[in-house]
Amino acid sequence: MMSLRIAPGSKVRLARFDPADTSAFGGTKAQALRDSQRHLQRLNQLQELLYACHADPVLVILQALDTGGKDGTIRHVFQGLNPQSVKVARFRVPTPIELDHDFLWRVHSEVPGKGEIAIFNRSQYEDVLVPRVRHLVPKTVWTRRYRSINEFERTLALAGTTILKFFLHISSGEQRRRLQERLDDPTKHWKFSPADLEERSRWPLYTPAIEEMLERTSTPWAPWYLVPSDKKWFRNWAVGRILVDALEARQFQWPSLPPGTKVTRIP
Numbered sequence: 001m002m003s004l005r006i007a008p009g010s011k012v013r014l015a016r017f018d019p020a021d022t023s024a025f026g027g028t029k030a031q032a033l034r035d036s037q038r039h040l041q042r043l044n045q046l047q048e049l050l051y052a053c054h055a056d057p058v059l060v061i062l063q064a065l066d067t068g069g070k071d072g073t074i075r076h077v078f079q080g081l082n083p084q085s086v087k088v089a090r091f092r093v094p095t096p097i098e099l100d101h102d103f104l105w106r107v108h109s110e111v112p113g114k115g116e117i118a119i120f121n122r123s124q125y126e127d128v129l130v131p132r133v134r135h136l137v138p139k140t141v142w143t144r145r146y147r148s149i150n151e152f153e154r155t156l157a158l159a160g161t162t163i164l165k166f167f168l169h170i171s172s173g174e175q176r177r178r179l180q181e182r183l184d185d186p187t188k189h190w191k192f193s194p195a196d197l198e199e200r201s202r203w204p205l206y207t208p209a210i211e212e213m214l215e216r217t218s219t220p221w222a223p224w225y226l227v228p229s230d231k232k233w234f235r236n237w238a239v240g241r242i243l244v245d246a247l248e249a250r251q252f253q254w255p256s257l258p259p260g261t262k263v264t265r266i267p
């Protein structure tokens with residue numbers, strides 16, 4: 001799975017990554033769905049271990065353009081986890097109070113504590129995308145945010161947090177299809193926003209903004225994974241697999257009985 005990881009310091013040209021590429025899996029959709037079921041079971045066990053050990057936290061960051069699949073990824077990859085130790089934070093257009101603070105203020109309060117997994121549906125990365133593309137702040141302001149973000153994530157990593165960042169990469173054609181579906185299907189009308197069309201027209205401006213974000217903030221302590229996401233089954237498989245691998249690497253052990261426990265049979 002290392003193939004989806006963006007090596008720190010490397011150049012990123014999104015046009016070179018086919019959003020429909022599933023070769024990192026290499027099998028059929030049916031095989032991937034079976035694998036994903038196994039990922040769910042394993043993730044459930046690993047989460048219980050993380051919670052039991054009160055181990056250092058895990059932060060999963062999901063970024064994508066509209067319809068990229070952040071919600072679907074959360075629904076599929078994290079289903080079946082124990083709600084007691086998972087939290088999802090979603091970041092919307094900043095409120096006036098949030099805008100009166102530094103851009104990380106609202107983010108820091110949502111980071112996971114020991115034993116927890118937090119999933120960010122959008123994140124601090126909105127602040128180097130939307131304000132740049134829409135000219136909401138001067139260039140001098142958004143450019144220094146890369147460093148602030150890297151240092152912020154470094155702080156979290158030094159405190160023990162495992163950070164995994166996923167950019168869900170879809171094609172313009174796939175976005176058109178998904179937006180059309182939201183228009184056509186009454187059960188999806190709630191997801192449709194005319195603002196999404198405005199954002200869609202800015203696609204050529206988002207591309208370099210995303211490339212620079214991936215280039216400047218994929219770090220050894222908080223790597224980005226560029227996930228081809230036109231095929232939902234591949235996206236779910238890839239995110240699940242990367243998560244399972246990252247948690248397996250932590251090598252949790254079940255905590256033993258409290259020291260001095262002498263009893264072996266409950267009277």
Ligand code: AMP
Pocket residue numbers: 091092093094122126127130131
């Ligand atoms: P949704 O995720 O569909 O609920 O939409 C949330 C909206 O909030 C998206 O259009 C985001 O681009 C926008 N948003 C989130 N964070 C920021 C931010 N820091 N600055 C500007 N817009 C943001």
Ligand code: MG
Pocket residue numbers: 066191193196
């Ligand atoms: Mg939306």
